[in-house]
Amino acid sequence: MQEALRIGIAVFNAGDYHVAHEAWEEPWLALAEGTSEERLLHGLIQYAAAVHHGRRRNWSGQRGLAESGERYLAAVDEGCPVNVDEIRAYLRRLAADPELAERRRPPALRYAGDAIEPTDLSFEAVATAVTLLASEYDAFDAAVVDDAVRYAREELGDDSSPRGTPQRRSRGFVGMLFAFAADRDQRSIVYERLRGHVERRRSRESDVSGLFEK
Structure with a gap:
């Protein structure tokens, strides 16, 4: 799961948001529902999908994904190595102002403080x-x-x-x-x-x- 997490983070930070979703989906489906790891991957999948839809000006789809992604990440245990607080804050702003996706690049994902690239x-x-x-x-x-x-x-x-x-x-x-x-x-x-x-x-x-x- 950690390797898939890092791969998804790297391709997300490179701008391939939908591919990040693909990197996380299979390991997410294998996790027990409701665990902290499951909620983390689910929230990150929603984050990547929200950004993907925003880049295509699908505002209604983006808003729903931003709202649900924020909820999943809010349920992640403390000590998570990913910068979930920063991403949650962005998703709240995105839900309130969908066109933010056109004006600002989404925050980079960080693992243990590092914005991993490929x-x-x-x-x-x-x-x-x-x-x-x-x-x-x-x-x-x-x-x-x-x-x-x-x-x-x-x-x-x-x-x-x-x-x-x-x-x-x-x-x-x-x-x-x-x-x-x-x-x-x-x-x-x-x-x-x-x-x-x-x-x-x-x-x-x-x-x-x-x-x-x-």
Whole structure:
């Protein structure tokens, strides 16, 4: 649950609000109803959905989600690592003034005080994030992203980077996947680079396979 929480926070802070909802939904459904963790994820899902609807000027839908999200987060136990008090205050303002979503970026989500971004995640968490992103947007071929993740894992298994180098700064598929998850404005450009690398790698694999079929 903690890993899914961090992934959702990271993609939310990158501006992919609906994808954050997707990251949290499956673990939320697996939690017992009424627990503090269930209320936290439920409230965050409502928060992400409210922002998503606001960006599409669906004011009535946004208002209802803001009101219900605030109620769920109000029932979260003290000591929660997420900045629920700040989010509740924003949701109250949003319910009273839905057009606030157009005038102000929603507050960043924080985990243990840190506004987590995709570049703060582990590779496996980023792999989950990019898979969700590819499923969300029609512009991206999920099969290309799946292969890129597979090739990135192969890179990590044969890692020649200097010891201590953050994975987000790695070259090749690993670095491109971190950039794809983190940079929403440049994501389409990063994807085209990623697709080109995947196609070349697929072609090499096909050539090698063909040698053994003759």
